[in-house]
Amino acid sequence: MTSTVGRREGRDARSLPSVVIRFAGDSGDGMQVTGDRFTTESAILGNDFVTLPNFPAEIRAPAGTLAGVSAFQVHIADHDILTPGDAPSVLVAMNPAALRANVADMAPGGVVIVNSDAFDERSLAKAGYASNPLEDGTLSGHRVYEVPMTSLTLEACKPTGAKPRDAERSKNFFALGLLSWMYQRPLDSALEFVATRYATRPLVVEANSLALRAGWNFGETAELFESSYRVPPRELAPGTYTNVTGNTALAWGLIAAARLAGLPLFLGSYPITPASDVLHELAKQKHFGVRTFQAEDEIAGAGAALGAAFGGALGVTTTSGPGIDLKSETIGLAVSLELPLVVVDIQRGGPSTGLPTKTEQADLLHVMYGRHGEAPVPVVAASSPAHCFEAAIEAARIAIRYRTPVYLLSDGYLANGSEPWRLPELSELAPIDPAFATPPARAGDGEGTGEFEPYARDPETLARPWAPPGTSGLEHRLGGLERHDLTGDVSYDPANHEKMVRLRAERISRIASSIPEVEVDDPGTPGGGPSPLLVLGWGSTYGAITAAVRRVRARGLSVASAHLVHLNPFPPNLGEVLRRYGRVLVPENNLGHLARLVRAEFLVDAIPFGKVAGVPFRVGEIERAIVDQLGGAGSGEAGS
Amino acid sequence: MSAAGPGVPATSRKDWASDQEVRWCPGCGDYSILAAVQTLLPELGVARERTVFVSGIGCAARFPYYMSTYGMHTIHGRAPAIATGLALSRPDLDVWVVTGDGDALSIGGNHLVHALRRNVNMTILLFNNQIYGLTKGQFSPTSELGKVTKSTPFGSLDRPFNPIALALGAEATFVARTHDMDRRHMMEVFRRAHDHKGAALVEVYQNCNVFNDGAFEQVTGRAAREEMLVPLEHGQPIRFGADLHKGVVLRADGRLEIVEVADVGESALLVHDERREDPGIAFLLAHLARGPFEPTPIGVFRAVERPDYGSLVDAQIDEVRRRKGDGDLAELLRSGTTWSVGEPAS
Ligand code: SF4
Numbered sequence: 001m002t003s004t005v006g007r008r009e010g011r012d013a014r015s016l017p018s019v020v021i022r023f024a025g026d027s028g029d030g031m032q033v034t035g036d037r038f039t040t041e042s043a044i045l046g047n048d049f050v051t052l053p054n055f056p057a058e059i060r061a062p063a064g065t066l067a068g069v070s071a072f073q074v075h076i077a078d079h080d081i082l083t084p085g086d087a088p089s090v091l092v093a094m095n096p097a098a099l100r101a102n103v104a105d106m107a108p109g110g111v112v113i114v115n116s117d118a119f120d121e122r123s124l125a126k127a128g129y130a131s132n133p134l135e136d137g138t139l140s141g142h143r144v145y146e147v148p149m150t151s152l153t154l155e156a157c158k159p160t161g162a163k164p165r166d167a168e169r170s171k172n173f174f175a176l177g178l179l180s181w182m183y184q185r186p187l188d189s190a191l192e193f194v195a196t197r198y199a200t201r202p203l204v205v206e207a208n209s210l211a212l213r214a215g216w217n218f219g220e221t222a223e224l225f226e227s228s229y230r231v232p233p234r235e236l237a238p239g240t241y242t243n244v245t246g247n248t249a250l251a252w253g254l255i256a257a258a259r260l261a262g263l264p265l266f267l268g269s270y271p272i273t274p275a276s277d278v279l280h281e282l283a284k285q286k287h288f289g290v291r292t293f294q295a296e297d298e299i300a301g302a303g304a305a306l307g308a309a310f311g312g313a314l315g316v317t318t319t320s321g322p323g324i325d326l327k328s329e330t331i332g333l334a335v336s337l338e339l340p341l342v343v344v345d346i347q348r349g350g351p352s353t354g355l356p357t358k359t360e361q362a363d364l365l366h367v368m369y370g371r372h373g374e375a376p377v378p379v380v381a382a383s384s385p386a387h388c389f390e391a392a393i394e395a396a397r398i399a400i401r402y403r404t405p406v407y408l409l410s411d412g413y414l415a416n417g418s419e420p421w422r423l424p425e426l427s428e429l430a431p432i433d434p435a436f437a438t439p440p441a442r443a444g445d446g447e448g449t450g451e452f453e454p455y456a457r458d459p460e461t462l463a464r465p466w467a468p469p470g471t472s473g474l475e476h477r478l479g480g481l482e483r484h485d486l487t488g489d490v491s492y493d494p495a496n497h498e499k500m501v502r503l504r505a506e507r508i509s510r511i512a513s514s515i516p517e518v519e520v521d522d523p524g525t526p527g528g529g530p531s532p533l534l535v536l537g538w539g540s541t542y543g544a545i546t547a548a549v550r551r552v553r554a555r556g557l558s559v560a561s562a563h564l565v566h567l568n569p570f571p572p573n574l575g576e577v578l579r580r581y582g583r584v585l586v587p588e589n590n591l592g593h594l595a596r597l598v599r600a601e602f603l604v605d606a607i608p609f610g611k612v613a614g615v616p617f618r619v620g621e622i623e624r625a626i627v628d629q630l631g632g633a634g635s636g637e638a639g640s
Numbered sequence: 641m642s643a644a645g646p647g648v649p650a651t652s653r654k655d656w657a658s659d660q661e662v663r664w665c666p667g668c669g670d671y672s673i674l675a676a677v678q679t680l681l682p683e684l685g686v687a688r689e690r691t692v693f694v695s696g697i698g699c700a701a702r703f704p705y706y707m708s709t710y711g712m713h714t715i716h717g718r719a720p721a722i723a724t725g726l727a728l729s730r731p732d733l734d735v736w737v738v739t740g741d742g743d744a745l746s747i748g749g750n751h752l753v754h755a756l757r758r759n760v761n762m763t764i765l766l767f768n769n770q771i772y773g774l775t776k777g778q779f780s781p782t783s784e785l786g787k788v789t790k791s792t793p794f795g796s797l798d799r800p801f802n803p804i805a806l807a808l809g810a811e812a813t814f815v816a817r818t819h820d821m822d823r824r825h826m827m828e829v830f831r832r833a834h835d836h837k838g839a840a841l842v843e844v845y846q847n848c849n850v851f852n853d854g855a856f857e858q859v860t861g862r863a864a865r866e867e868m869l870v871p872l873e874h875g876q877p878i879r880f881g882a883d884l885h886k887g888v889v890l891r892a893d894g895r896l897e898i899v900e901v902a903d904v905g906e907s908a909l910l911v912h913d914e915r916r917e918d919p920g921i922a923f924l925l926a927h928l929a930r931g932p933f934e935p936t937p938i939g940v941f942r943a944v945e946r947p948d949y950g951s952l953v954d955a956q957i958d959e960v961r962r963r964k965g966d967g968d969l970a971e972l973l974r975s976g977t978t979w980s981v982g983e984p985a986s
Contacts, residue, residue: 040977238982242974256969266729286960288967291728291953296754300721307725310712333715423973469710469733472689477704479713489660490705
């Protein structure tokens with residue numbers, strides 16, 4: 001390993017298979033940037049990684065208080081990992097509040113690096129410490145390194161002539177420099193980032209660069225740390241990789257879907273946490289012809305997207321739970337109009353305003369059933385940050401092919417979390433045919449009547465024609481009143497209503513024939529039979545469930561797992577799969593939504609395992625639940 | 641709004657009528673508005689397949705079903721929002737919104753004001769009958785104070801909206817009023833609204849003969865009109881009444897007053913200027929009558945030019961394309977930090 005800064009001398013770097021680091025500070029301390037840059041440095045070195053940002057709901061909660069603490073956790077490894085890690089082994093705490101809010105989560109015997117300058121009496125009091133935790137034995141279970149980051153940063157930045165109040169702001173880069181030394185990440189990419197990000201403010205570039213180098217050099221020379229560490233690269237499939245968050249991948253997936261369908265992309269949206277980043281990302285991509293419309297409210301965002309869909313665009317609306325409540329009437333209209341519409345729900349903790357910046361999966365039953373009347377809507381869920389790309393394309397494919405609104409579920413964890421993503425070959429993505437209607441044969445041309453029938457259905461998919469304005473002969477009127485089958489005229493006929501309700505339901509259930517079967521990961525029992533337990537999941541629990549299943553198997557136990565991307569309709573083989581297993585455990589960040597759905601649909605005794613703490617499952621939690629289901633067997637909790 | 645193009649085949653009124661039986665109550669003012677629109681459209685030189693009527697909920701909202709154009713009968717109050725998405729994604733279309741006083745001003749008030757202030761290219765016809773007709777007779781946001789209805793048996797306590805003043809307050813670029821008793825006037829105002837580039841709001845006094853019969857009779861009735869309707873004509877002194885004996889003057893204290901022209905002389909009258917940037921005088925005119933029982937201005941209150949929202953959206957896209965080139969998806973996916981595996985890192 002080489003670096004532009006410092007050379008390793010004397011002390012050796014010890015090799016680690018993985019490490020979980022959490023950067024924590026005041027929301028104004030730049031912890032998200034620090035964590036993000038550390039992740040990028042690690043990615044460039046070839047580590048696998050998963051990140052978990054965690055920030056307060058208030059934009060500027062009072063400085064130094066617990067409410068104002070912002071944190072960024074990153075798990076880096078030399079092997080394939082699936083979660084941001086259960087418990088950090090390293091905590092960087094920029095002030096007492098950051099320490100207090102995070103130290104309880106740490107693995108025993110971890111490393112705590114604190115900015116000792118921030119541990120004055122006032123800050124301790126603000127954090128609610130009666131005595132100084134650095135002195136009173138609170139941290140005795142951990143190795144504590146006290147680093148006067150503020151004063152070292154001020155010292156390093158002296159040559160810039162910056163005012164102390166400004167120079168002090170570079171201390172997060174000092175922390176990044178120090179951690180980069182500890183884990184032997186070259187500073188090149190961080191220096192480059194600083195130079196571009198703050199290009200218009202040369203003084204800031206200089207101060208941050210000096211702080212970065214000072215942090216590195218401090219680690220190198222201070223003799224404080226016994227050693228630095230290496231986390232060697234992971235063996236990865238060849239290809240080009242990038243580091244992507246769920247919201248970015250989702251936005252890009254929507255652009256890709258529009259390209260694959262040859263349709264203009266229209267986003268109608270209203271700002272809401274944690275979905276706004278999709279709006280921001282798409283607003284940047286105007287040169288793709290993307291029209292982003294920040295509407296007056298959630299209802300208008302959905303309405304405008306539906307209006308654009310009538311006009312022949314790929315209409316999309318993005319939101320989180322409270323916005324779904326408001327959009328529901330429009331989605332019911334889309335069910336009646338049978339127009340393509342992608343509705344993205346980046347779930348967060350509820351009910352009501354709930355926990356805007358925290359994750360949850362408790363909108364599933366709402367998107368399944370939250371409309372009046374018989375109004376089935378397909379549901380697709382992303383299972384990892386990078387998977388948001390594919391899931392967005394899949395939601396658009398179903399919407400366009402079946403002329404229906406489709407829910408695409410993500411959540412706060414996927415939205416802001418990131419992982420390495422091997423970029424797909426774009427030429428391998430399947431095109432989506434919008435199959436717009438063509439004018440009907442004129443009367444006298446043989447079979448034609450000359451009349452366009454907007455509700456005449458494709459015999460295979462039961463999809464009706466999509467006829468955007470502009471073609472003579474296809475003029476038609478749609479509406480929320482019940483339509484006559486075929487002509488689309490308003491109809492109050494009882495038999496017709498029954499027929500239409502059943503046709504709409506049948507159309508949605510036929511989507512099952514176009515989606516892949518659910519794959520079951522089951523090495524089976526030593527005797528060759530299926531495992532006694534299937535762990536069934538959906539959405540962002542994918543990483544934690546898969547990692548937990550691996551650990552359980554490492555104990556010598558047999559367990560199967562399956563993960564759903566399609567929640568309505570279910571994959572065609574799901575019933576058969578569920579019946580193969582004696583027990584089905586369903587971990588979800590809710591009180592049992594999927595468990596209820598599969599019980600109702602397949603009469604299997606699915607066992608719900610819920611967590612609604614605003615944070616994702618820890619691997620250990622699911623591991624224990626699986627072991628409990630297997631009768632508590634196994635040889636104790638496996639290592640990380 | 642204007643999407644007329646050359647080479648559009650000539651049409652007649654019946655070409656614009658759908659095969660659906662019109663189902664408003666016999667005698668409803670909606671019939672004459674429908675007739676005015678269907679008579680006007682052949683004169684506009686627009687194509688049926690490029691014309692879309694969008695509506696919300698209410699009696700007026702059935703309008704699209706009776707047109708042989710493209711149409712959408714949507715949900716209560718949301719037509720301006722839905723039409724906004726359509727107009728933005730399809731600048732080649734003529735988008736009309738048909739709405740009512742409850743639809744536009746109560747449940748959908750938010751969408752109306754935002755469509756107006758953004759100046760989205762659409763023509764909004766607001767059928768104001770001062771009552772909820774479809775739900776059988778509750779007071780509406782334009783019903784007069786004290787109105788006795790099924791939901792206000794002791795009289796309404798709600799101060800009514802003045803749709804013209806509301807639109808002006810939202811900085812609408814085109815605001816006009818007409819009424820269902822005068823097809824020629826309706827056609828002229830609708831034509832102006834259609835030709836306006838941007839959002840145009842036309843309030844149409846519409847008689848609901850079942851639940852609020854005669855609400856406008858005092859001003860639109862044949863015998864009353866001459867003395868009670870105040871026609872607004874751009875560049876002309878505002879005059880009305882038999883032999884135009886009455887006029888409107890702007891007093892030094894900022895009030896409008898109705899006067900006998902003979903008393904003040906024609907030169908003292910307020911000259912109507914619909915193109916005035918400042919909507920202040922138009923706002924005063926909107927309040928000339930406290931309700932349709934005093935002399936009431938009709939015609940175009942305001943018609944100013946401002947770029948329509950859709951053109952601005954498209955110009956911005958063109959500008960970004962010119963600077964960055966057409967979007968390249970492969971490049972976009974590589975726009976963050978990337979690294980390669982399986983070959984020597986470069
Ligand atoms: S209820 Fe009134 S507005 Fe509605 S159709 Fe009948 S007369 Fe017309």
